[in-house]
Amino acid sequence: MSRVHNWQIGREMEYPYEGARPKRQFAAVFDTNKCIACQSCSLACKGAWTSGRGQEYMFWNNVESKPYGFFPLGWDVKTLEKLGVRDQKGPVYEGRTLFEAAPDGERVLGYLPEDSDWTFVNVGEDDSAGVGIDRGAFFEIPHMQWMFYLARICNHCTYPACLASCPRQSIYKRPEDGVVLIDQTRCRGYRECVKGCPYKKTFFNPVTKVSEKCIACYPRIEEGRISTCMAACIGRIRLQGFVSTPENAREDNPIDFLVHVRKVARPLYPQFGTEPNVYYVPPIHVPAAFLGQMFGHGADAAVKAYRGASEDKDLLAVFTLFGSCPTLIHRFRREGDVALGFSEDGTEVARVPLYEPSIIRPFHDAARGAYRHNTT
Amino acid sequence: MRRTLLALALVVSGLPAAASAEEAAAAPGVSMVVVGGKGPIADVAAFAQAPALKVVLMPQVATTPRNPAPATSSLDVRAVRNDDHAGFLLEWDDDSPDVRARIDGFGDMVAVQLPVVAGTLPAPFMGNKGGRVQILQWRADWQTDVDKGAVTMRELYPNAYASDFHHEDHLPAAEAVAYRGAVSLGNPMSDRQRTSSVQDLMAEGFGSLTPRQTQAASGAASHDGKRWHVVITRPLEGRGESAASLAPGTSTNISFAVWNGSHREVGARKAWAAWVPLAVVK
Numbered sequence: 001m002s003r004v005h006n007w008q009i010g011r012e013m014e015y016p017y018e019g020a021r022p023k024r025q026f027a028a029v030f031d032t033n034k035c036i037a038c039q040s041c042s043l044a045c046k047g048a049w050t051s052g053r054g055q056e057y058m059f060w061n062n063v064e065s066k067p068y069g070f071f072p073l074g075w076d077v078k079t080l081e082k083l084g085v086r087d088q089k090g091p092v093y094e095g096r097t098l099f100e101a102a103p104d105g106e107r108v109l110g111y112l113p114e115d116s117d118w119t120f121v122n123v124g125e126d127d128s129a130g131v132g133i134d135r136g137a138f139f140e141i142p143h144m145q146w147m148f149y150l151a152r153i154c155n156h157c158t159y160p161a162c163l164a165s166c167p168r169q170s171i172y173k174r175p176e177d178g179v180v181l182i183d184q185t186r187c188r189g190y191r192e193c194v195k196g197c198p199y200k201k202t203f204f205n206p207v208t209k210v211s212e213k214c215i216a217c218y219p220r221i222e223e224g225r226i227s228t229c230m231a232a233c234i235g236r237i238r239l240q241g242f243v244s245t246p247e248n249a250r251e252d253n254p255i256d257f258l259v260h261v262r263k264v265a266r267p268l269y270p271q272f273g274t275e276p277n278v279y280y281v282p283p284i285h286v287p288a289a290f291l292g293q294m295f296g297h298g299a300d301a302a303v304k305a306y307r308g309a310s311e312d313k314d315l316l317a318v319f320t321l322f323g324s325c326p327t328l329i330h331r332f333r334r335e336g337d338v339a340l341g342f343s344e345d346g347t348e349v350a351r352v353p354l355y356e357p358s359i360i361r362p363f364h365d366a367a368r369g370a371y372r373h374n375t376t
Numbered sequence: 377m378r379r380t381l382l383a384l385a386l387v388v389s390g391l392p393a394a395a396s397a398e399e400a401a402a403a404p405g406v407s408m409v410v411v412g413g414k415g416p417i418a419d420v421a422a423f424a425q426a427p428a429l430k431v432v433l434m435p436q437v438a439t440t441p442r443n444p445a446p447a448t449s450s451l452d453v454r455a456v457r458n459d460d461h462a463g464f465l466l467e468w469d470d471d472s473p474d475v476r477a478r479i480d481g482f483g484d485m486v487a488v489q490l491p492v493v494a495g496t497l498p499a500p501f502m503g504n505k506g507g508r509v510q511i512l513q514w515r516a517d518w519q520t521d522v523d524k525g526a527v528t529m530r531e532l533y534p535n536a537y538a539s540d541f542h543h544e545d546h547l548p549a550a551e552a553v554a555y556r557g558a559v560s561l562g563n564p565m566s567d568r569q570r571t572s573s574v575q576d577l578m579a580e581g582f583g584s585l586t587p588r589q590t591q592a593a594s595g596a597a598s599h600d601g602k603r604w605h606v607v608i609t610r611p612l613e614g615r616g617e618s619a620a621s622l623a624p625g626t627s628t629n630i631s632f633a634v635w636n637g638s639h640r641e642v643g644a645r646k647a648w649a650a651w652v653p654l655a656v657v658k
Contacts, residue, residue: 051543052555056529056536057479105442112640115480119536167441167644168583184558188565188585189477190643192441204479206532208558208566209517 001099004159007246008270008296009093014100016107016164025178026156026216027243027255028230029265031281031322033306034237037063037125037149044232045153049215054207057118060214061229063151067290068124071152072117075200076269080293082109088271088296097273098161098198108161108196130287141285148283151237153229154201154214155268155276156180162213165196177242178277179216187211198272224328224343236323241330243277252331254318254341255279262315264305266295281306313337316354324350404429405653406630408455408462416609417456417463418596423607426454426465431632433647438501439582446647447636451486457656462622463609464488466514466632473599474637475520478532482637483517486606490620490654492578494628500650502579510620511577511585512608514595516637519573526568564591573597574608578618582644590616612656625658 003012004019045061062071070076079098086095101109130145137144156173160180163171170186171193173179182193182202187210193202194211202213217227225231230238241255249260258265258279265279282291282299284307291299309315317339321332327349329341334354341350364371409426411417431451435444447470454465466486477483490510491498498507521527529538544552558566564575564587574595579585593610614621620628633648635641 051539051541052557053542053544054529056538105437105440105444107440112480115478115533118479165441167439168585185561185563187558187563188643191482192643205557206477206479207527207529208556208563209477209527210558210563210565212557 006097006159006273006275008267008275009088009097009273010091011093013097013159013273015159016099019159020175021158021245022173022175022178024176024242025158025244025277026221026240027259027277027279028153028238028240029255029258029279029281029322030151031237031319032148032150032283033281034235034322035063035149035151036235037065038234039063040232040234041151041153041229041238044228045214048217048228050212052205052207054205055203055212058203058205058212059121060201060203061151061153062121063149064122065125065127065147066150066294067129067147068127069150070123071121072113072200073120073123074117075113076198076294078111079109079198079272080269082111083271085293086271087293089292090297093271093273093296095271097271098196099159099164099273107192108165110161110165110195110198112191112195113200142287143285146283146286148286150280152199152201152268153278154180154216155199155274155278156214156216157277158275159273160197161272161274162193162197162202165192166190167192174218177216177218177221179218179221180213181215181218182211182213184210184212198269198274199276221328225326226328230323231326233323239318239322239329241328243279252333254321254329254332257314257318257332262305262312263298264302264309264315266299266302269294270296313354320352320354321350324352405655406453406455407655408457408657410657411456411458413458414460415458416594417458417461418594418607418609420465420596420598420605420607422456422458422463423454423465426456428452428454428467429652431649431652433632433634433649436501436633436644436646436648439644441644443639443641443645446634446641446645447639448634448647451632451634451649453632455654457612457622457624460612461609462612462656463607466606466608467603468634469602470599470604470636470638471602472636472638473516473604475516476527476532477517477637482635482640482642483515483520484604484637485513485515485633485635485642486604486608487511487513487633488608489631489633490622491629492614492618492620494621494623494626497629497651499581500631501648502581502585504581506580508578508580508618510588510614510618511579512574512593512610513577514574514597514606514608516573516597516604518570518575519595519597521567521570522573526570574610576610588616588618590619592616592619622656624656627653627655630654 001014002018004015050058098109128145128147226240230240249256317334320339331342337354452467492508503509544555553560572594574593576591592615597606612622629651
């Protein structure tokens with residue numbers, strides 16, 4: 001085991017390989033408050049990459065309802081149960097990561113889902129949690145009853161558990177963009193990666209007899225374009241780019257701005273220790289204890305920052321750029337009430353007003369001698 | 377050196393620690409019985425005159441991941457040769473044959489290992505740097521591919537919804553490549569027109585297992601409800617690079633591994649044996 005630094009848990013940790021950060025790291029921010037679970041992302045990915053034989057059950061991208069939705073069944077609660085529920089309550093995580101908690105003879109603490117676990121892709125859809133609503137109740141934040149949608153892809157972790165689990169070193173992390181791939185010529189279908197990945201985002205193909213996973217649409221990234229799940233998002237909940245480590249954060253990098261500067265987006269289950277690189281704006285209507293378990297230290301501060309976005313024009317500018325263009329936005333700038341996005345070579349690729357123009361028409365239309373109603 | 381290594385390996389295997397180097401060296405090995413004819417030896421009847429050697433199997437605990445309690449504790453081995461081929465009959469107890477690899481299930485497997493340089497003793501655990509081994513691995517799911525055709529989702533999951541539309545069927549070959557994954561890239565694991573249930577591999581230590589360019593081995597198998605009976609056959613001459621020679625009149629070493637699919641044994645999670653002497657009778 002080597003010692004590597006994981007900034008998300010604020011300390012060094014054990015990992016089977018020496019730490020070698022890529023030149024830049026694929027990352028995305030998903031705003032859970034905007035997701036409506038339309039599954040456009042899931043279908044875009046399905047059509048692009050998993051229409052083949054043996055891939056029928058796979059969703060490299062899926063959207064599940066939380067807290068009762070899972071794909072595969074119970075993926076996160078099963079791992080949390082094995083790890084022993086230890087939330088990251090401060091900047092430094094004091095519990096054990098999945099690498100540090102690995103049983104004797106294993107590289108990672110994990111489990112192999114059973115066939116039936118993959119069967120109910122949309123189990124728990126829209127099921128809500130929380131206390132009963134009594135007579136006289138009214139909506140409060142956080143809600144008495146709540147649920148939210150969690151869109152999930154491979155996190156292209158800095159310290160991937162799939163990569164750590166593979167005894168053949170068939171999984172590698174691209175030095176140019178941090179995308180994690182399974183070498184399709186080298187894999188022998190042991191499923192150690194399926195067992196090891198806590199997010200359950202590697203899949204065994206029983207027809208090709210090897211495992212497969214999200215490739216972050218790397219051919220598109222190489223052309224400076226966003227991945228297909230991001231491009232298909234009609235709710236504009238997603239922003240794709242590259243994340244830096246905190247000490248190298250660049251304020252004009254929209255991902256860095258959200259993750260490191262405004263700290264409005266948090267990793268998914270940082271206590272697992274893999275340093276996942278899809279960051280989530282936590283749902284603002286959900287109890288803090290749940291958010292703390294799922295998004296770690298700072299989830300409450302992220303909610304606070306998000307609720308203040310209407311007063312924070314720079315933050316509003318970045319959120320305005322979500323889903324604004326098919327090109328990867330490397331830098332952003334706000335000019336007054338307009339957000340600008342730039343590609344890697346500095347070309348302006350997005351220009352979006354922070355506010356839509358609005359016209360307030362009088363209740364009485366004198367020209368037509370009619371009254372306007374706000375219902376029809 | 378050879379005696380020391382053998383003694384060490386046998387102690388590790390769980391045999392009585394009191395076994396001396398002399399006793400280990402005198403341990404019974406596998407001796408090939410000569411049968412007539414030429415070509416691959418696929419028929420179990422060919423082994424009728426060959427004595428069986430009971431090989432003790434031990435858990436693989438030298439590297440991770442490991443399974444300290446594999447399902448199989450011994451393997452019966454018989455060996456024959458004809459004019460140009462060697463055959464190994466491998467039999468072991470397994471009352472739950474696993475002949476297809478499902479999403480959460482593994483197929484049964486057995487393998488024989490030979491040092492590439494005859495008579496040497498590389499590390500018994502898949503060889504070592506500079507101590508290359510040839511491994512012939514029979515896979516139950518490959519046997520089913522050969523006997524019944526390539527696996528389909530409908531066969532594995534007859535009650536599941538499985539779309540019959542696949543991009544690969546509706547695109548020019550050059551564009552379909554991206555939709556066929558490991559099949560397009562020629563990974564032998566994914567061969568859809570399989571002709572052999574045995575994969576011909578080489579290794580120089582853990583994690584280095586690599587298919588040989590020349591695939592020269594084949595196999596046959598039956599299961600009687602309680603035991604597997606598997607034949608692995610290959611030419612006596614070593615064909616292609618990194619092929620162990622089995623020239624008549626020479627002696628070398630051989631070792632074995634067994635995987636029980638029902639117990640989720642795969643890769644490094646296996647039961648294996650130390651080297652035993654192998655005589656290729658003239």
